[in-house]
Amino acid sequence: MSEPRQAPHDLEASSSPVIVNQGGAQLAARLEAHWSKPRVISPPKGAPPWDIPPDADMLVTQPGPWLAARAPASAPPGWPFNLRFIQALSTGVDSFPRWMLEGPPLSCARGVAATPIAEFVMAAMLNFEKDFAGLRVRQRDQWKSRPLGLLAGRTLAIAGYGAIGRAIAARGRPFGMRLIALRRSDGPLDPDVARAPDFATLTAEADHLVLSLPLTTQTHRLLNTSVLAGAKSNLHVVNVARGQLIDQEALLAALDEGRIAGATLDVTDPEPPPEGHPFYAHPKIWLTPHISWGDAKSGERAAAKALANLDHYARGEALEDLVEPALGY
Amino acid sequence: MSEPRQAPHDLEASSSPVIVNQGGAQLAARLEAHWSKPRVISPPKGAPPWDIPPDADMLVTQPGPWLAARAPASAPPGWPFNLRFIQALSTGVDSFPRWMLEGPPLSCARGVAATPIAEFVMAAMLNFEKDFAGLRVRQRDQWKSRPLGLLAGRTLAIAGYGAIGRAIAARGRPFGMRLIALRRSDGPLDPDVARAPDFATLTAEADHLVLSLPLTTQTHRLLNTSVLAGAKSNLHVVNVARGQLIDQEALLAALDEGRIAGATLDVTDPEPPPEGHPFYAHPKIWLTPHISWGDAKSGERAAAKALANLDHYARGEALEDLVEPALGY
Numbered sequence: 248m249s250e251p252r253q254a255p256h257d258l259e260a261s262s263s264p265v266i267v268n269q270g271g272a273q274l275a276a277r278l279e280a281h282w283s284k285p286r287v288i289s290p291p292k293g294a295p296p297w298d299i300p301p302d303a304d305m306l307v308t309q310p311g312p313w314l315a316a317r318a319p320a321s322a323p324p325g326w327p328f329n330l331r332f333i334q335a336l337s338t339g340v341d342s343f344p345r346w347m348l349e350g351p352p353l354s355c356a357r358g359v360a361a362t363p364i365a366e367f368v369m370a371a372m373l374n375f376e377k378d379f380a381g382l383r384v385r386q387r388d389q390w391k392s393r394p395l396g397l398l399a400g401r402t403l404a405i406a407g408y409g410a411i412g413r414a415i416a417a418r419g420r421p422f423g424m425r426l427i428a429l430r431r432s433d434g435p436l437d438p439d440v441a442r443a444p445d446f447a448t449l450t451a452e453a454d455h456l457v458l459s460l461p462l463t464t465q466t467h468r469l470l471n472t473s474v475l476a477g478a479k480s481n482l483h484v485v486n487v488a489r490g491q492l493i494d495q496e497a498l499l500a501a502l503d504e505g506r507i508a509g510a511t512l513d514v515t516d517p518e519p520p521p522e523g524h525p526f527y528a529h530p531k532i533w534l535t536p537h538i539s540w541g542d543a544k545s546g547e548r549a550a551a552k553a554l555a556n557l558d559h560y561a562r563g564e565a566l567e568d569l570v571e572p573a574l575g576y
Numbered sequence: 577m578s579e580p581r582q583a584p585h586d587l588e589a590s591s592s593p594v595i596v597n598q599g600g601a602q603l604a605a606r607l608e609a610h611w612s613k614p615r616v617i618s619p620p621k622g623a624p625p626w627d628i629p630p631d632a633d634m635l636v637t638q639p640g641p642w643l644a645a646r647a648p649a650s651a652p653p654g655w656p657f658n659l660r661f662i663q664a665l666s667t668g669v670d671s672f673p674r675w676m677l678e679g680p681p682l683s684c685a686r687g688v689a690a691t692p693i694a695e696f697v698m699a700a701m702l703n704f705e706k707d708f709a710g711l712r713v714r715q716r717d718q719w720k721s722r723p724l725g726l727l728a729g730r731t732l733a734i735a736g737y738g739a740i741g742r743a744i745a746a747r748g749r750p751f752g753m754r755l756i757a758l759r760r761s762d763g764p765l766d767p768d769v770a771r772a773p774d775f776a777t778l779t780a781e782a783d784h785l786v787l788s789l790p791l792t793t794q795t796h797r798l799l800n801t802s803v804l805a806g807a808k809s810n811l812h813v814v815n816v817a818r819g820q821l822i823d824q825e826a827l828l829a830a831l832d833e834g835r836i837a838g839a840t841l842d843v844t845d846p847e848p849p850p851e852g853h854p855f856y857a858h859p860k861i862w863l864t865p866h867i868s869w870g871d872a873k874s875g876e877r878a879a880a881k882a883l884a885n886l887d888h889y890a891r892g893e894a895l896e897d898l899v900e901p902a903l904g905y
Contacts, residue, residue: 362728366751370708373699380709382864385856390848390865394872399691417750422695519719527714535711536719543723 264561269296269308270336274550278307281554297347299328305560306333307553310342322346332560336549338411338540340570341462341489348572354556355576357568358410359548360540364459364487365414367539371511372398372419372455374533375483399423404453406446406469407460407488408436415457416440427452429460431574446470451477455485461576462489472497475507482507487539490516495526502531513539593890598625598637599665603879607636610883626676628657634889635662636882639671651675661889665878667740667869669899670791670818677901683885684905686897687739688877689869693788693816694743696868700840701727701748701784703862704812728752733782735775735798736789736817737765744786745769756781758789760903775799780806784814790905791818801826804836811836816868819845824855831860842868 265286268275278287288300296312327350335355340348347353374380376396384390403419405412408430416426416437427441429449436442443449446469450456456478460466470484471494484507486493495516501507511533512526518537520526526534552567559566570576594615597604607616617629625641656679664684669677676682703709705725713719732748734741737759745755745766756770758778765771772778775798779785785807789795799813800823813836815822824845830836840862841855847866849855855863881896888895899905 362752363724363726366702366727367706367724369698369751370702370706373695373702374708377696377699379699379703380712382867383709384848384863384865387848387851387856392865392867392870394870394874395692395696395867397692397871398695418747421746421750422698423691519713519716522716527716534713536713536721538711538721538724541721541723542726545723 264305265300265303266557267299267303267306267308269306269312270550270553271546273546274307274336274553277550277554278557281557295323297323297326299326299330301325301328303329304331305557306330307336307557308333308343309336310339313344313347314342318344318347320344322350327351332557332566334553334556335570336553339461339489340576341491348570348575352566353570353572354566354568355570356549356552359552360545361410361414363542363545364411364539365418367513368415368457368459368485368487369418371485371533372403372483375455375509375511376401398455401425401454402427402452404428404443404449404456405440406449406456406458408434408440409459411459411487412457413437415459424455431460447474447477450474450482451479453482454479455483458484458486458488458492460488460492462491463575465575467491468494470494470498472500475501478507480506480508482509484510484512486510487513490514490518499525499529502529509533511535513537593634594629594632595886596628596632596635596637598635598641599879599882600875602875603636603665603882606879606883607886610886624652626652626655628655628659630654630657632658633660634886635659636665636886637662637672638665639668642673642676643671647673647676649673651679656680661886661895663882663885664899665882668790668818669905670820677899677904681895682899682901683895683897684899685878685881688881689874690739690743692871692874693740693868694747696842697744697786697788697814697816698747700814700862701730701732701812704784704838704840705730727784730754730783731756731781733757733772733778733785734769735778735785735787737763737769738788740788740816741786742766744788753784760789776803776806779803779811780808782811783808784812787813787815787817787821789817789821791820792904794904796820797823799823799827801829804830807836809835809837811838813839813841815839816842819843819847828854828858831858838862840864842866 264282266278267288268278275287275289278285295316296308330351333351333353338355338357338360340355376398399422401424403424403426405415405428408428412428426439427443428436429443429446469492475497509531513535514537526532556567593611595607596617597607604616604618607614624645625637659680662680662682667684667686667689669684705727728751730753732753732755734744734757737757741757755768756772757765758772758775798821804826838860842864843866855861885896
């Protein structure tokens with residue numbers, strides 16, 4: 248993020264920087280320990296997350312409270328008060344209202360989940376190709392040989408080539424997969440990654456199609472009937488981003504009609520799907536509970552990222568991973 | 577294999593090379609098509625595999641018939657008749673009798689299964705770390721978050737650094753795993769792979785211990801009580817080589833007492849384990865039916881390797897992947 252260096256802020260020198268922390272008790276303790284004289288405000292449970300004390304300098308937040316509170320369509324009176332910086336603990340900012348993205352500078356925790364998500368994607372692809380979960384032998388008469396599928400030679404198509412997409416490519420590469428990716432910007436791909444001109448082409452080329460791109464007005468229901476019409480019959484879709492990227496009815500129809508082969512869905516719309524939703528029992532769908540991003544140290548990494556950015560802000564340094572409001576991520 | 581070039585044999589020029597094929601009908605067809613004037617003999621089903629017509633020049637074989645026929649302890653009268661070269665379609669030659677290894681030059685199909693086996697090992701490690709098979713949500717109340725394990729930062733310990741071991745390391749590397757390997761010879765490892773001085777040290781360092789080495793008199797029951805005593809409590813063992821490399825009772829005791837965490841066993845001793853064997857229902861064992869090596873093109877690759885070596889023999893060129901009888905592989 249090539250933000251110009253800013254003049255130093257008075258935060259570190261000031262008597263007491265005021266930070267509203269919506270990231271939980273562990274983060275509160277880290278914030279208290281990090282600054283010399285901070286005042287860390289933890290709002291009461293259930294309070295609307297936009298209800299900010301007027302003396303607060305910074306807000307550390309995450310999607311949960313915003314989803315729970317159903318933010319109003321336009322900014323509430325007084326917003327953004329005296330907030331000068333907002334740090335999100337999540338990579339995605341699609342759960343925040345538009346007016347929040349257009350307020351004070353907002354940074355996200357981009358890249359923090361790249362490693363666990365890339366590992367999850369590799370697990371999903373291997374499980375699909377080899378039916379690994381189905382290989383387990385539990386009694387003697389199940390001891391039967393059959394040829395297993397391979398990732399080698401398959402085309403790994405990655406929609407979204409940010410930190411997560413790159414991490415997936417890095418792991419798929421030594422498997423001998425052919426790599427192709429779609430990136431919004433003209434931003435570089437890696438030398439052995441083909442650039443797809445559009446999402447329909449990316450999908451048509453794919454044996455495994457991974458959705459690792461942000462949800463925006465442009466990407467809403469990107470994977471729909473028209474795009475699925477061009478897919479190979481052996482296509483396996485992996486969604487580790489947002490459920491709303493997929494037209495779920497169109498996906499189900501393609502699976503049921505055998506036009507594509509399978510899907511690993513770590514995200515759905517809504518989450519969880521309502522009781523009895525076809526995703527739960529579908530033989531071609533591997534449904535997991537929005538879990539790909541998290542490992543034992545996820546919270547720690549997000550906290551470290553937040554603290555580093557608060558330091559940047561206080562010192563007038565460039566902020567990392569600023570969200571571009573016009574793009575929505 | 578740095579075999580000196582030999583004087584050309586008369587096989588190609590001769591009126592009719594005679595090849596005994598114990599590799600099945602598809603291979604017979606390929607052999608027939610490959611030579612200008614071959615005579616391919618397919619022995620009757622159930623015939624002892626050492627029962628070779630005296631005019632045969634070459635034998636193409638595999639473990640199955642030798643295991644089924646229970647080879648005698650010493651060479652049968654007349655062996656090896658006029659055989660000048662034996663090509664095995666398997667990587668392992670431990671199922672062949674000692675006297676066969678000490679007869680005419682024997683080549684194996686080393687490396688043919690490296691890709692599928694390495695993929696299987698990665699699937700096994702990811703399945704273990706993430707409990708991937710257990711993540712699937714089948715009804716609404718199972719939608720619950722929990723942190724997943726990571727391969728990143730784990731130590732991948734590889735016993736046997738041939739084609740298979742190298743293929744495993746290549747795939748584990750971009751996951752950020754620490755690599756350590758044991759290799760019998762002073763043969764090179766890759767620069768980022770630590771060399772373990774012995775198997776006990778390798779095991780003690782391991783988070784994931786992969787057995788990808790041949791079964792010989794030296795490696796029989798290599799993983800035993802004494803070695804397991806030094807293992808970490810989170811150790812996951814992956815055996816894609818031979819069941820006899822493991823003292824199975826010792827492994828079960830270590831798992832039952834919580835001294836190690838899990839095992840993915842694609843091979844056992846015997847195969848399959850007898851009905852009711854604890855491997856079938858053990859919650860810490862993922863048992864698969866000696867299936868890691870096989871994909872849709874395995875037979876094709878083994879056949880290509882056999883044909884290439886028969887060509888080498890006929891032209892007096894160096895043979896590939898010759899077995900060293902003294903080592904047993």
